[in-house]
Amino acid sequence: MSLSIKILPSLLAADFGKLEAGARLAELSGADELHIDIMDGHFVPNLSMGPDVVEMSRRSVKIPLSVHLMVTSPEQMIARFAKAGASTIFVHVEEAVTCDKQGLLKLIAELGVRPGITLNPETEAEAVFPYIGQASEILCMTVHPGYGGQDFIESVLPKIRTIRERLNSDKLETDIMVDGGINMKTAALCAASGANSFVAGTALYGLSDMKAGISDMRIAAERARR
Numbered sequence: 150m151s152l153s154i155k156i157l158p159s160l161l162a163a164d165f166g167k168l169e170a171g172a173r174l175a176e177l178s179g180a181d182e183l184h185i186d187i188m189d190g191h192f193v194p195n196l197s198m199g200p201d202v203v204e205m206s207r208r209s210v211k212i213p214l215s216v217h218l219m220v221t222s223p224e225q226m227i228a229r230f231a232k233a234g235a236s237t238i239f240v241h242v243e244e245a246v247t248c249d250k251q252g253l254l255k256l257i258a259e260l261g262v263r264p265g266i267t268l269n270p271e272t273e274a275e276a277v278f279p280y281i282g283q284a285s286e287i288l289c290m291t292v293h294p295g296y297g298g299q300d301f302i303e304s305v306l307p308k309i310r311t312i313r314e315r316l317n318s319d320k321l322e323t324d325i326m327v328d329g330g331i332n333m334k335t336a337a338l339c340a341a342s343g344a345n346s347f348v349a350g351t352a353l354y355g356l357s358d359m360k361a362g363i364s365d366m367r368i369a370a371e372r373a374r375r
């Protein structure tokens with residue numbers, strides 16, 4: 150059995166004057182989930198959204214909400230994002246946390262949320278190996294986190310393959326997500342390397358027809374992994 154392809158528009162690329170409409174557009178266009186980027190100005194230099202935007206999205210759409218924490222103290226915020234309606238919460242493996250990462254992922258699961266672990270482009274695959282049994286999803290950043298609209302970093306591709314091979318050898322059917330610079334072409338490259346879940350901000354919100362864009366990206370990913 151192969152994992153289904155998932156396409157997730159990133160709300161960071163929506164018009165911040167019309168965020169609710171941006172969330173609805175993703176759902177109406179056939180998105181599998183909505184990706185919401187949380188930045189605290191410390192872990193990454195930028196500031197973005199908080200739990201109120203997650204809560205607004207939960208009221209506005211029915212699709213799962215994928216919450217990507219780029220913050221220095223995720224342990225202090227997880228309960229708030231779970232209460233706000235997050236379906237998956239991603240923490241970065243690079244974050245310094247006061248509790249251990251295993252404890253953090255356990256806490257997310259105990260709150261009824263899927264736990265996800267994220268690696269920056271330069272972080273080696275081995276960094277997430279201690280957590281792969283606990284994570285429902287592994288997010289390989291394909292840009293340096295903090296901003297939308299950056300260029301895809303192709304050197305991440307072998308790492309995606311290494312993680313998929315490790316999951317296969319452990320007989321784990323875990324989603325591998327990619328995030329940053331994802332478009333039709335780079336989604337195909339990532340799918341061929343073992344990713345099945347694709348976050349795209351600029352490439353989808355920049356289109357006049359997001360529905361066609363999601364459908365084309367899905368087809369490109371399906372073809373590439375055969």
Ligand code: DX5
Nearest residue numbers: 159294295297298330350351
């Ligand atoms: C970057 C964020 C991404 C961002 C992707 O730190 O994690 O989710 O929205 O934007 P694009 O698709 O424009 O590279």
Ligand code: ZN
Nearest residue numbers: 186217328348
């Ligand atoms: Zn993200």
